[in-house]
Structures are given as structure tokens and as C-alpha cells.
Amino acid sequence: MDGQHRIIMDETAIRRALTRIAHEIVEKNKGIDNCVLVGIRTRGIYLAQRIAEQIREIEGLPVEVKGIDITLYRDDRGTGGRSGSGSEQSASSLEASKDDNVISVQDKRIILFDDVLYTGRTIRAAMDALMDCGRPQTIQLAVLVDRGHRELPIRPDYVGKNVPTSKQEQIQVSLQEVDHEDKVTIIH
Template sequence: MNETHVIMDEAAIRRALTRIAHEILEKNKGIEGCVLVGIKTRGVPLAQRIAKRILEIEGTPVLCGEIDISSYRDDRKAGVPAVDCQELFPEPGISIEDKKVILFDDVLYTGRTIRAAMDALMDCGRPQMIQLAVLADRGHRELPIRADYVGKNVPTSRTEEIEVSLSETDEKDEVRIGSRREVLV
């Protein structure tokens, strides 16, 4: 990105995730029957951080898993989509069947990544419901998808880009906004 500026620093991200943890607990009347699933790559540490906050708040652990949706993306069809449902959670034998799945991603934009994640989850079972949590919602939906939990709404133009950096993947915590890089041909 050219000329960026920080719209969320480490403290703002921490506060947003704490708020989301409280909202999840309030909406679901606790955490019973809930599982958290992060979309690789940056949705995974967000889900893990929320699980940690919920444990601190409630004193109850919540299952936290991860999902790779790359074979489900509509812009990258390379054969039959498949997700290994046994690898959703680190513990063997865990199912999403009849669970409230809270799906995590870093940025919600067109909705296509979330649609792919929901397709992948549905191939693993029939959850009671799927809720969506994102760190940043930038608008410009192409599909009728909305987040249940949002860290920050960031109105953007289509020429702007949101870049999330997390310490687990990028060695720092911040959300930046800037104009897209121009590709020279």
C-alpha cells in the first residue's frame, strides 16, 4: 500500500477484541455449546485471542479451531473443494454438529471469503448457527453477508485497502488503511 496510516493500534485492537468477547458471551448467554473457528491466516489468532479473553472473563474454556478455505474460494477453483473436518480442532473427535459456530476473519469486504468458509463448515456438519466476528468491516458487500461482531467499521473506497498485522503472524498489532498499490505492466 502507498501512503498508509494506522486506524487501530495494539491498544485499540485489544479493546475491540475484549468488547467482542463480552458481546459473544451476552448474545449466547454464556459460551455453552459454542465453538470458535478462525479462517486461516489472521482469523486464527483472532479466534485464539477471543478464546483466551472468554476464559479470563468466564473461567470456562471454549473450543477454538481453524479452517483453510482456499479450495472453496470462487476465484481459485482448482478441483473439488474439500476440507479435512478432522483437522478443524486440535482435539480429535470434535464436531460442529448442533454447535453455535463463531467464525472469525480479519477484514470483511465483499463477503466471498465468508461464503467460502460457510460452505466449508457445512461440509463438516450442520451447526445450530453460524455467527461472524471480524476485526474490521470495510463495506462493499457483493453477497448478503453481515458480521454479528465488528471491531471497527471502516468506510472505504474501492481504491483503498485495509491491512491487518497481528503479532502472531506479522510481529506487531495494527490495522492500516491506504490506497492500493498500482501494478505496473
């Protein structure tokens, strides 16, 4: 990629942000009863898993974690969708699709995870996919980075870092589980 790269979150900053988000989730929900963490494939799943580990340390109880593939729900399927290096990731037991209906969301408090919030279209697609699995009690949104430029009226409940960007800039999230390092980079 051409342009300047600047690291805006390193491994320590990501860990601290996720720890804070975990505490905020426990506080806002007065515990974790009836909560399910749902990560949007690919990096959202790993963020949800990390938060679940933090919550286990805080509360001493496990919290259910699921993943969701929103490919069939995107409104930009013909344009290539999101960029990322997750194409070689295989579907795991965490994955849910329209056919297997693995995620039981009926009357649950869903905390939806994504790495970067930009236009809001990915989140809209994820909510459509979740609604096909039942009617949740609530859906809350957690993101590692909120870069602004919303095209839909979507606002996160939990944010690791707000990063005002121009539309010409990109935010790249690298996670150990996929990219073998933890960092968030802004590309000018």
C-alpha cells in the same frame, strides 16, 4: 506499496475491540456452552485464539478454538485469492480440511472469525467449508474490520471497527503472531 499509509487501529485499539467482542459473544450466547470459535486461516485463527483467552478470563471456562483453511472453497482460486503473509504458516492441529474433518460442527454454535470483511466471498467460502463438516445450530460472524462493499448478503454479528473505504483503498491487518506487531492500516 505505493500510496499513503495511515494506522487506523494500534495495539491498544485492537485489544479493546477484541475485549468488547468477547463480552458481546458471551452476552449474546448467554455463556459459551456449545460454542466453537472458528478462525479463517491465517489471521482469523489468531483472532479466535485471543477471543478465547478473553472469554476464559470472563467466564472462567475454556472455549474450543479451531481453524479452517478455505482455499479449496474459494471462487477466485485462479486469480490469486487474498493477499497476506501467511504462506509460510504450517498447518497446525487447529487446521481442518475437507479430508480430515477435524471440526465437529454438528448442532454447535459456531462463531466464525476473519480479519477484514469486504465483499463477503471469503465468508461464503468458509460457510461452505463448515457445512461440509456437518450442520451447525447457528453460525455467527466476528470480524476485526468491516470495510463495506459487500457483493453477497453477509452481515457480521460482531465488529471491531467499521471503516468505510473506497474500492481503491486497502485494509492491511498486522498481528503479532504473524507480522510481529499489532496494527490495522488503511492504504490509499
